Amino acid sequence: MAALKITAEVRTGSGKGVARKLRDDGRVPAVLYGMGQEGVPLSLDDHELSLLLSSAGARTSILELEVKDSGKNARKNVLIKEVQRHPYKDHILHMDLMEVAMDQVLSVMVPLEVLGTSQGVKMGGIMEMKRREIEIICLPNAIPESLTVDVSDLEIGDVVHVEDLEVPEGVTIPHDTNFTLLTVVAAAVEPEPEEEGEEEMEGEEAAEKTAEKESEAGEGEEE
Numbered sequence: 174m175a176a177l178k179i180t181a182e183v184r185t186g187s188g189k190g191v192a193r194k195l196r197d198d199g200r201v202p203a204v205l206y207g208m209g210q211e212g213v214p215l216s217l218d219d220h221e222l223s224l225l226l227s228s229a230g231a232r233t234s235i236l237e238l239e240v241k242d243s244g245k246n247a248r249k250n251v252l253i254k255e256v257q258r259h260p261y262k263d264h265i266l267h268m269d270l271m272e273v274a275m276d277q278v279l280s281v282m283v284p285l286e287v288l289g290t291s292q293g294v295k296m297g298g299i300m301e302m303k304r305r306e307i308e309i310i311c312l313p314n315a316i317p318e319s320l321t322v323d324v325s326d327l328e329i330g331d332v333v334h335v336e337d338l339e340v341p342e343g344v345t346i347p348h349d350t351n352f353t354l355l356t357v358v359a360a361a362v363e364p365e366p367e368e369e370g371e372e373e374m375e376g377e378e379a380a381e382k383t384a385e386k387e388s389e390a391g392e393g394e395e396e
Contacts, residue, residue: 176237179225181205181215183242192267201265205238206254207272215240215270222265226256230318233283238270250275250313273313280347281316282306285354289325293357298329303353307335307346315343322354332356 181203184195192202195216205213225231231253238251254269273279284306294300307320320338327333333354335346 178237180239184216203268205270284319286319286321288323291324291327293329311344
């Protein structure tokens with residue numbers, strides 16, 4: 174697959190007013206971190222960024238970032254660190270990028286992808302996802318788009334742990350605890366409603382017993 178590319182411009186100024194002006198001009202504020210340097214403020218083309226994020230694996234792929242600064246261009250290998258979106262509009266508000274060295278291992282989060290439909294779910298059970306992504310350590314060019322979990326053979330009560338994952342060569346999962354990733358549980362059974370006749374009978378019986386106790390208590394006081 175061809176490398177994903179994006180172009181950025183070094184920006185000046187900061188604050189909500191500057192960010193608002195950039196968005197009005199069709200640009201997205203961003204910051205580039207990493208490689209022992211302070212964050213570099215950038216701006217990205219909104220349309221180009223939206224196309225990039227719609228590409229498969231964009232969130233876990235190494236991107237070729239071209240930075241334009243006063244007529245000079247620099248190319249860097251980066252990962253998307255964070256994307257901030259508007260809470261209810263389809264707008265990207267801000268992005269953080271992290272520069273990486275291709276010969277140094279790094280820690281990243283990758284999504285878990287579920288394959289198949291479990292036998293337990295077919296029998297009425299429910300699959301509960303405990304984790305939707307997991308941390309891995311590897312070289313930048315070995316980052317997988319996702320780690321897959323085949324649940325086709327899972328019955329009700331079965332559990333998938335970290336040690337059950339198959340990871341590509343060169344990828345490790347830095348966890349000592351073999352925590353749960355997903356499980357198939359039985360669906361909750363709702364109690365059947367009692368018939369009205371039985372409820373009325375129980376109410377009448379309770380009222381009669383209460384009346385009998387009060388009567389007995391009254392007779393005791395008279396004695």
